[in-house]
Amino acid sequence: MAVRDAASLLVGLLVLFHTWGAAWAVVEVNMEDRVEVFRGDTVQITCMFTSADGSGGLMIQWLYMTQLGVRQRIYYQDATTNIVDRGTPFTDRIKVIGSVAKGELVLIITDVQLEDELDFICQINGVTAGNGEGRTQLRVFERPELPSIEQVHTGISVSNENPSKIGSCEAKNGFPRPNITWYRDNMPMQNVPGEVTVLYQVTRESSGLFSVKSELSMKVMKEDKDALFYCEVTYFVPGGVRMTESNRINITVHYPSTAISMWVESPKGEIKEGDTVEIQCRGNGNPQPPFTFKHEEKEITPDTNVLVLENVTRLNSGLYHCVTLDLDTYEELMGNTSVFVNYLDAAVVMPGDTSVLSQGDGLNATCNALSSLSTHTAWFKNGAEVSKGHTLTLKDAAFDTAGTYVCVVTVPEIEGMETSGVLRVLVLGPPEISEPVNTAIEENVESTVNLSCHARGFPPPSITWTSSDGQVLKTVSHKETEDGVHSVVSVKVMSDINAFCNASNDYGTDTVAFSIKAITLTTTTTTTTTTTTTSPTVKAATAIPPKKIKKEGSGVVVAVIIICILLLAILGSVLYFLYKKGKICGRSGKQDLTKEKSNKDNIVVEMKSDNTEEAVLLGVNGDKKPPSDQ
Incomplete structure (x- = not known):
């Protein structure tokens, strides 16, 4: 019995010692439960461990769990070597860094793909301390593309009994699968039997990414015509959730009209005769129903829902209606508007279009135009305003009174609304020729000059042209003006001539x-003198423009100087002849100047032009002789 107890005690001690040894020899490994990364990025998985064995006594392995639940080693390390296992999906994409002595190793995986979303195991094996391992789940993410939304372009009727398709929304190529939520005016929409239906379709692409498409259908109401629909896509990213929204869409809702509006679209403001009037009619439903237009019970059917009236007159004034039929209730809907076309009749001038006055008479003329609005009247002559108001008063008529008077009647309220009348005033009296600017003309021989003559008077004067030699000159222009006649004649200058403009009428x-x-x-050259002659001077008048007269002024001066010199030379010759004959200065005809030494060729005649016109004979040597010696 004592031996049995001793044996039991020994076994208990051995078990206790073994338990204590196992507790001291355990390996502890710590790893994150999950590591997240975007596809294509690089990820680090950390393995931290403690062990009683030294770093030289540890064997380290990195493994991953396949989709079938099988452990697959990808890396091995001990005190003497480290090896990346060949033939695995990670052979060329991993490396391990860190310190075994510090108990920290990091597995680095580059270019992470969707297939890398696995559990990775860090296994530590000790020589005496036993084994330990940790596990980290690798999660891979991919942002989906921006959502695309497509609306239904056809109209949706509120009378449809079942939900109608509103649109579809799609988010492509995300991982993990994105989620789609529909919104109407910022309010999320859920499935409501018979009212709202949201369908989803998930597609796994060949790349392993997910594409999600959602379709929204609903029963629409009139208020939905202004609603904005869009979809929201939520997706996971490392460390959180992100959201993006699609564009807003608006649907076309068809609903019946319950009221009709009618108005004049153009012109804005007052309408006048001659305008083009556009009348529109619109119901408060969609689409617009066909309309029939009526004017004073007369039916008008235009091609569109716009009634266009061109070149309107006052007859187009009145009440207009547009009528349509509600196809749901078969009730007639009607709208109306009133149109008034303003008018301005032609101006009426009294007395008549033409008035004939005697000189000194007076005249009161009136100008009136019937209009739907107040008018303003003014009288004009030659473009200048001469009177205001409907009445034109003329006093003490003269030729200046004659002419054309225009009365202009306008409607100040409407731009461009005006009319006019014409009054022609004629004043009886004898012709009165307007004095020409120039009646004296100097022209070269063989040149042509135009003479003009304007004669006022009524009846219109008859104008004839005559010359000083009695010839009738032919006119080149003859036309009547408001107050008389204007005539032009062309004269070819051959010699001095007088031309007469003759105006006559009954008065x-x-x-x-x-x-x-x-x-x-003309110019004549001799051995002793140069003489220039002109025809005799005749007092003349011309209608030549001032520039032409000025051009010939210097020639006239030169001609006058030459004539004076010639006359002096002639006078000197006459005096000398008389002296030789003894006709002057008390000398007889027999007296001879040859008593003095003289030379006929050396005699010089000098004329002094002064108040006494004294003539002095010079000697051979140019000495002046006193009168007693002559």
Whole structure:
């Protein structure tokens, strides 16, 4: 009995010692439960461990769990070597860093793919301390593409009994699978039997990524015509959840009209005769029903829901209706608007279009135009305003009173609304020729000059042109003006001539004369003198423009100087002849100047032009002789 107890005690001690040894020899491994990474990035999985064995007594292995639940080693390390296992999906993409002595190793995986979403195991084996391992789950993520939304482009009727498709939304190539939520005006939409239906379709792409497509259907109401629909896509990323939204879409809702509006679209404001009027009609439903237009019970059927009236008159005024039929209730809907076309009749001038006055008479003329609005009247002559108001008063008529008066009647409220009338005033009286600017003309021989003559008077004067030699000159232009006649004649200058403009009517005559001086320039050269002659000067008048007259002024001066010199030379010769004959200065005809030494060729005659016109004979040597010696 004592021996049995001793044996039991020994066995207990051995068990106790073994238990204590196992407790001291255990290996502890710590790893994160999960590590997350985007596809294509690099990930680090850390393994931290403690062991009673030294670093030289440890054997380290990295493994992963296959989809079939089988452990597959990818890395081995001990005190003398480290090896990356060949033939695994990670052979070329992993490395291990860290310190065994510090109990920290890091597995680095580059270019992480979806297939790498596995459990990775860090296994530590001790020589005496036993074994330990840790495990980390690798999660891989991929952002989906931006969501695309497509709306239904056809109209959706509120009368549809079943939910109608609103649109579809798709999020492509995400991992893990993205989620789609529909919104109407920022309010999420859920399945409601008979009202709202949301369908989902998930596709696993060949790349392993997920694409999700959702379709929204609902029963629409009139209020949905202004609603905005969109979808929200939520997806997972390392460390959290992200969200993105699609574009907003609006649907076309068809609903019946319950009221009709009708209005004049153009022109804005007052309408006048001649305008183009556009009348529109619109119901409060969608789409617009066909309309029939009526004017004073007369039916009008345009091609569209717009009624266009071109070149309107006052007859287009009145009440207009547009009528349509509600196809659901078969009730007639009607809208109306009133149109008023303003008018301005043609101006009426009294008395008549033409008034004939005697000189000194007066006239009161009126101008009126019937209009739907107040008017303003003004009178104009030659573009200048001469009177305001409907009445034009003319006093003490003269030729200046004659002419065309235009009365212009306008409607200040409407731009461009105006009319006008014309009154022609004629004043009886004898012709009155307007004095030409120039009646004296100097022209070169063989040149042509135009003479113009304007004669006022009524009846319109008859104008004839005559010359000083009795010829009738042919006119080149003859036209009536508002207050008389304007005539032009062309004269070819051959010699000095006078031309006469003769105006006459039943009340008298009037004449104006034009004097034309012909200028001839000739030059004669001799051994002793140079003489320039002109025809005798005749007083003349011209209608030549001032520039032309100015151009010939220097020639006239030169001609006058030459004539004076010639006259002085002639006078000197005459005096000398008389002296030789003894006819002057008390000398007889027999007296001879040869008593003095003289030379006929050396005699010089000098004329002094002064108040006494004294003539002095000079000697051979140019000495002046006193009068007693002559």
